[in-house]
Amino acid sequence: MNAPSGDVGGGLYAAQQKVYPREVTGRFRTLRTAAIFALLGLFYLVPWTQWSARQAVLFDLPARRFYIFSLTFFPQDFFFLTWLLIIAALSLFFFTAVAGRLWCGFACPQTVWTEVFVWMERLTEGNRSQRMKLDKAPWSPRKLGRKSAKQVLWVGFAMLTGFTFVGFFSPIRELMTSAFALSLGPWETFWILFYGFAAYGNAGYLREQVCKYMCPYARFQSAMFDKQTLIISYDTARGEPRGARGRDSDYKAKGLGDCIDCTLCVQVCPTGIDIRKGLQYECIACAACIDACNDVMTKMSYPKGLIRYSTQAALEGKPTRILRPRSVVYGILLLGLMVGFVVAVAARSPIGIEVLRDRNALYRETGEGWVENVYTVRVVNKDAGPRRLLLTLEGPKELSLEAETTELQLEAGEVKGFPVRIRMRAGALRGGHEIELEAKSLETGKKLARGESRFIAP
Amino acid sequence: MSASDADRPPPWSRLRQDVGAVVWSSFLAACLAAMLFFAAFDPLTLASDDNPPWWLESRMTGYSVGFFFFWFVCAVAGFLTSALLHSSAGAGQRGD
Ligand code: SF4
Numbered sequence: 001m002n003a004p005s006g007d008v009g010g011g012l013y014a015a016q017q018k019v020y021p022r023e024v025t026g027r028f029r030t031l032r033t034a035a036i037f038a039l040l041g042l043f044y045l046v047p048w049t050q051w052s053a054r055q056a057v058l059f060d061l062p063a064r065r066f067y068i069f070s071l072t073f074f075p076q077d078f079f080f081l082t083w084l085l086i087i088a089a090l091s092l093f094f095f096t097a098v099a100g101r102l103w104c105g106f107a108c109p110q111t112v113w114t115e116v117f118v119w120m121e122r123l124t125e126g127n128r129s130q131r132m133k134l135d136k137a138p139w140s141p142r143k144l145g146r147k148s149a150k151q152v153l154w155v156g157f158a159m160l161t162g163f164t165f166v167g168f169f170s171p172i173r174e175l176m177t178s179a180f181a182l183s184l185g186p187w188e189t190f191w192i193l194f195y196g197f198a199a200y201g202n203a204g205y206l207r208e209q210v211c212k213y214m215c216p217y218a219r220f221q222s223a224m225f226d227k228q229t230l231i232i233s234y235d236t237a238r239g240e241p242r243g244a245r246g247r248d249s250d251y252k253a254k255g256l257g258d259c260i261d262c263t264l265c266v267q268v269c270p271t272g273i274d275i276r277k278g279l280q281y282e283c284i285a286c287a288a289c290i291d292a293c294n295d296v297m298t299k300m301s302y303p304k305g306l307i308r309y310s311t312q313a314a315l316e317g318k319p320t321r322i323l324r325p326r327s328v329v330y331g332i333l334l335l336g337l338m339v340g341f342v343v344a345v346a347a348r349s350p351i352g353i354e355v356l357r358d359r360n361a362l363y364r365e366t367g368e369g370w371v372e373n374v375y376t377v378r379v380v381n382k383d384a385g386p387r388r389l390l391l392t393l394e395g396p397k398e399l400s401l402e403a404e405t406t407e408l409q410l411e412a413g414e415v416k417g418f419p420v421r422i423r424m425r426a427g428a429l430r431g432g433h434e435i436e437l438e439a440k441s442l443e444t445g446k447k448l449a450r451g452e453s454r455f456i457a458p
Numbered sequence: 459m460s461a462s463d464a465d466r467p468p469p470w471s472r473l474r475q476d477v478g479a480v481v482w483s484s485f486l487a488a489c490l491a492a493m494l495f496f497a498a499f500d501p502l503t504l505a506s507d508d509n510p511p512w513w514l515e516s517r518m519t520g521y522s523v524g525f526f527f528f529w530f531v532c533a534v535a536g537f538l539t540s541a542l543l544h545s546s547a548g549a550g551q552r553g554d
């Protein structure tokens with residue numbers, strides 16, 4: 001771990017120097033660009049996708065329901081959310097153990113948005129040396145023009161990002177109408193600005209400093225890695241001793257390795273580390289150094305891959321095994337959880353029932369010798385079509401169900417409360433008794449859901 | 459252009475590292491807390507009478523205020539933890 005530098009305190013507002021990573025081209029650069037297009041394409045387009053007259057993916061927080069294509073989730077489905085979180089945590093362990101920080105280099109929002117902001121910076125301020133020169137130069141109309149162009153792009157893109165983000169939680173088409181009519185709600189406005197500002201700050205300014213100093217994932221790397229984990233590494237045995245040489249010189253005779261010490265791998269690194277010093281937690285596995293080094297190797301007519309995807313085991317000359325206890329156990333667990341999740345969602349009852357006791361009275365004695373308990377039955381229809389249900393009581397035979405109607409009619413996605421009473425002849429039972437209210441399909445008679453409660457007698 | 463350390467940013471100061479780490483990890487923790495809490499509880503039913511305080515008047519307000527509340531509480535815990543870990547208790551006695 002980095003020892004903190006001498007200046008403790010006061011440094012928070014000190015001007016920070018920037019990283020000026022050199023631009024790079026190559027196979028992995030292309031792959032990363034493809035990943036960025038795919039992921040950001042999904043992010044910006046998914047909210048606009050429609051599914052049977054509504055937004056296909058909408059986490060409708062105000063209405064407390066999530067729509068994901070044909071599925072609708074309600075707070076009653078809380079259990080699926082926790083299940084998903086467990087799957088997410090386990091995937092993290094699994095993919096990190098197998099593929100290292102592939103996530104960081106290719107999929108983390110931090111990296112992906114940073115790439116876009118860096119691209120906009122390049123577009124307006126030029127390449128690495130042009131940017132360094134521009135920053136050192138005194139203010140001039142040209143500098144002002146370039147810097148403002150960059151800010152216009154950044155702020156515009158950040159606002160679009162914030163807007164899209166909110167569009168996952170509040171219908172995006174209506175959001176756009178109100179944005180143009182300047183009638184956005186206060187919280188919508190706030191969250192658009194908040195998320196937009198977070199994107200602007202994190203991707204425009206903090207960049208890989210987030211990975212280096214703030215992200216917990218980066219620090220757990222050593223706990224999740226093993227010798228078989230895919231990492232980006234420099235082949236020390238092949239590269240050392242490093243040293244400058246002429247293009248056609250017989251460097252082997254001089255006792256030199258393949259590394260020509262051009263330091264390009266360091267210049268392209270967005271976190272500013274030297275991969276030749278070995279695996280470091282700062283490395284976000286962006287593969288920029290691979291591309292840079294392969295370029296050099298090609299120019300020198302040396303074989304590629306002095307820096308490459310490899311594993312600790314392979315570097316030590318041992319075989320790499322993808323199948324090993326750690327990956328197999330994680331993999332089986334993960335697969336089991338995912339299959340279970342899909343099965344559980346598919347088998348999810350389309351109806352949810354909650355029986356809420358009247359809070360005001362334990363029981364009520366009517367004039368005609370009956371004792372009653374009062375309930376509200378809350379029924380949710382999670383189905384995509386309307387449903388007709390029959391409500392029945394399961395419990396001691398002394399009890400009977402009294403309601404205006406026991407035939408319940410619910411539209412698709414509707415949540416409705418029905419008042420019901422359960423009663424018995426006075427004195428038939430004493431104390432508390434478990435009861436269940438069951439909803440059956442009126443058409444098929446199939447039991448769809450049940451809700452539990454208690455009947456209290458004097 | 460050489461790759462000397464001069465054109466690299468200096469490492470963050472300790473204070474900056476602490477603030478960065480605490481703000482970011484408490485943000486992640488608050489996201490999780492808010493998600494689980496509001497999946498289980500509806501802001502509109504949290505108030506027990508007909509005259510709810512302003513932060514429970516609408517769901518969006520409830521969620522938003524709740525999220526910042528969680529963030530704040532998590533950040534307090536984070537700052538206290540980092541302060542405790544950095545101020546070495548008993549360093550004099552153990553001589554380390
Ligand atoms: S270190 Fe953290 S923030 Fe950076 S890319 Fe990896 S996961 Fe994302």
Ligand code: SF4
Pocket residue numbers: 232265268269270271272273274275282283284285286287288289290
């Ligand atoms: S060492 Fe290479 S892979 Fe790692 S962050 Fe730097 S350039 Fe990217």
